[in-house]
Amino acid sequence: MQCNSCSVAAIKFEIKLEGETNLSALQIVIDHLERREIEVISKGSKLQMDEIGAREFLDFCSDLLDVDQVLFRINQEAWQPLEEMPQVFATEWIDDVIQHERLTCHYQPIVAADESIFAYEMLARFKNEDGSMIYPNEIFPAAKSRGRLYALDRVCRMTAVKYAAALKGEKAFINFIPTSIYSPEFCLRSTISLSEQLGVNPKSLVFEVVETERVDDIDHLKKILTYYREKGFDYALDDVGEGYSTIELLADLKPKYMKLDMQYVQNVAEDVEKQRVAKKFLAKALEIGSIPLAEGIETREDFDWLKQSGYQLFQGYYFGKPAASPLYDQHQEV
Structure with missing residues (x-):
């Protein structure tokens, strides 16, 4: 129900x-x-x-x-x-989008240091009844206005799991908004059930906390992440920058992956201040046992600098834009 x-x-x-x-x-x-x-x-x-x-x-x-x-x-x-x-x-139109599940997922590659595919991030793409695209910056404000964030987040998660099944065991990063989940035991039950029904190995799914820095109720977030961990799933913190002022908080959340916000990634090869933040982030990730992932990479120079600095995973247009189907069949464990 x-x-x-x-x-x-x-x-x-x-x-x-x-x-x-x-x-x-x-x-x-x-x-x-x-x-x-x-x-x-x-x-x-x-x-x-x-x-x-x-x-x-x-x-x-x-x-x-x-x-x-x-x-x-x-x-x-x-x-x-x-x-x-x-x-x-x-914004009544958002009800129809959710109710009729007018969305698909695109795959964006996440690569290892040797540029082999490690995983894909599942990115929702929404459509009007006539097939035209609705952009995320229209969808999420509309859902918030009509109190539909719970429903939107659920249909996005369920659709992402369905598309992840096509990866045949390769890792899939699936976004979720923690503020849209009021009870993990109840709200996430259908997601867990669908993954089991489709034969998706829990270890192949990584649930990614979006808007990480905007989470006010850390205890609630910890409850959600604990639930995921108990069910065998990994999770990542998205858009991490300088907002987490203490190692203790990140260590308490115990993310398997930490994604450096793209604002500190783009042009990092030339920007001394961004380099400072990127190195501080890397030190945090390694200290608490998380795998550091740099997102938003668009140039070879930034990729080389981050790789040489010790980053292990990478994502951005330089490696591939979101596409309707996966790029490769390669897979490498990190």
Whole structure:
């Protein structure tokens, strides 16, 4: 059984009125919605309704209420100003993308020092109903606006596992957003089940924490990673830069792989400050027993500098752009 957060269930709106003007008009608002045959639940200064009701509320109340003192939230998430509500309506298209699973995965190679293929990162590619591409910088803000990050992250993970099965045992790096997983035992159960169903060896999957530096609840992240480790999967920390100020934190997370943020990789062969960060990162990775991976490599010079410095894995356009099928059949353990 899926939870409402991981499926595309109808959005429930909660609206909170504040201020004397708004509170005095509360009953007028309720009466109007009920005349429109919209189910509304009133609890003090708060109203609960579905999306149709929220649209009607917004249309009716724009002139009636002091909109600066009206807040709303969806699916028990954070309160937002009323002016953000139209954006929730405007991104309704994301529901259809998720519900009909209109996405595929592309493969980007991760190579060893001798440039043989070590693994592939699975990168989601989304499509409109007419087949045109939707870019990730459109997808994720839309999902966040409509409270669909849980559902989007799940469908991305499941699709990546399906595409990883085609690699026949070669490693696949699969992204996930830790803030979109509230209970690893429940939220990740379907991912584990699918990998077992497809005969994918857990050791061939590496779950990659994206937006690593933005994770506020480290204890929650540790709970997720512990769950993955117990199930036999490896995991990586993505976009690591200078934000992790202590070895203790990284050692506590125990990642198998650490990916150096591309902002410190590109032009590192010539930039002394980037070299400082890259060497500090490398020392951290080796000290805690993680495999260092530099991503975003676009030139031979940067690759050579990083390889000579001691980096073990590499990723970037220099070795291959994301493609609809894997590049090679080579495989090397690191």
